[in-house]
Amino acid sequence: MKSKDSQIRFDLQVIASLIAPGSKVLGLGCGEGELLHFLKKNKRATCTGIERNEDRVAKCIEKGLTVLQGDINEEVLDYPDNAFDYVILSQTLQQIYEPGELVRTMLRIGRQGVVSFPNFSHWNVRLQLLITGRAPLTKQLPYEWYNTPNIRVISIEDFRRFSRKTGFSILREVAMNTDHHEKTGNIIKFFANLRATYGVFLIGRRNG
Numbered sequence: 001m002k003s004k005d006s007q008i009r010f011d012l013q014v015i016a017s018l019i020a021p022g023s024k025v026l027g028l029g030c031g032e033g034e035l036l037h038f039l040k041k042n043k044r045a046t047c048t049g050i051e052r053n054e055d056r057v058a059k060c061i062e063k064g065l066t067v068l069q070g071d072i073n074e075e076v077l078d079y080p081d082n083a084f085d086y087v088i089l090s091q092t093l094q095q096i097y098e099p100g101e102l103v104r105t106m107l108r109i110g111r112q113g114v115v116s117f118p119n120f121s122h123w124n125v126r127l128q129l130l131i132t133g134r135a136p137l138t139k140q141l142p143y144e145w146y147n148t149p150n151i152r153v154i155s156i157e158d159f160r161r162f163s164r165k166t167g168f169s170i171l172r173e174v175a176m177n178t179d180h181h182e183k184t185g186n187i188i189k190f191f192a193n194l195r196a197t198y199g200v201f202l203i204g205r206r207n208g
Contacts, residue, residue: 005023010185023085029092033060079109116200121155156199172202
């Protein structure tokens with residue numbers, strides 16, 4: 001990664017590297033707008049976001065971003081086909097009730113999509129479950145089973161299978177090893193489903 005990327009989280013650095021300069025970008029569940037602000041400033045992207053949390057929306061507006069407060073599953077339905085070059089869903093897929101429907105909508109309103117999520121198949125998660133027999137607790141999944149916002153657990157291999165069944169193409173896959181909200185990390189080239197803490201996928205329509 002380039003040194004200027006070090007100001008944002010490592011997983012966001014990876015996502016930013018997939019976005020072409022001058023693109024039109026929609027961020028779903030964009031949080032406080034860290035990635036969108038970076039893309040606007042460093043890649044001259046035209047950025048729009050959707051975020052449910054009112055305080056986070058206010059933070060985005062302070063950064064000069066255009067962000068709509070609302071439910072991403074509902075708000076995306078109002079956009080026309082091919083309205084964006086990229087639609088980004090960063091670390092939110094595991095909280096979506098109907099992920100197949102949302103991904104299809106992402107690829108209707110965007111020419112390409114970017115999806116990232118914590119890899120539930122990381123060796124540390126497997127080891128904790130084996131040794132303790134309890135739901136794993138890691139830096140990437142820092143919640144107890146009873147208070148987690150995540151309603152699904154996903155592995156990198158799960159997402160590959162999901163792409164085949166749902167009918168979209170994986171254009172590029174990046175596996176990484178980084179801790180929750182850390183600005184440093186490394187790319188995993190081998191045995192990604194076992195060694196990576198996060199996966200990032202650039203996706204497109206099956207028909208190209």
